[in-house]
Amino acid sequence: MFTGIVAAVGSISRVEPAKGGLRLAIDAGRLGLRDVAVGDSITVNGACLTVVKRGKKSFSVDVSRETLRVHRGPRPAKARSTSRRRCRLSDRLDGHLVLGHVDGVGKVTKVERRGANRLLRVRVPASLARYIAAQGLDRGATA
DSSP states (O other): OEESSOOEEEEEEEEEEETTEEEEEEEOTTOOOTTOOTTOEEEETTEEEEEEEEOSSEEEEEEEHHHHHHOOOOOSTTOEEEEEEOOOTTSOOOSOEEOOOOOOOOEEEEEEEETTEEEEEEEOOHHHHTTSOGGGOOTTSOO
């Protein structure tokens, strides 16, 4: 599980073919890696991935073909990436709990300024609309 708060913005420093998909090397930015171990989960651009290699300021993850199929987030080298570390039950939980598993891809159809915030209108696959919390749906719109 993760919180909905982005912990750090880094960048994808290398993209390489790997057995069954791609290996991404991530410069972690300000994400603390001191207690991160191989096998831990970190979200990268919203997808839950497993650390396969760790350095002092970077880590690598393997991205499966299935994840590549359903998650269309940035993958080119030098692209910015957002990261979150997994939660422990003893951690302070800011934001909200989220899973880092991607079940579908939506399309941003409108962005409106609301003071310092932005309201996004996102078209989601009809098969997933029933799983979105009522607070996140405009009931007048169609999925």
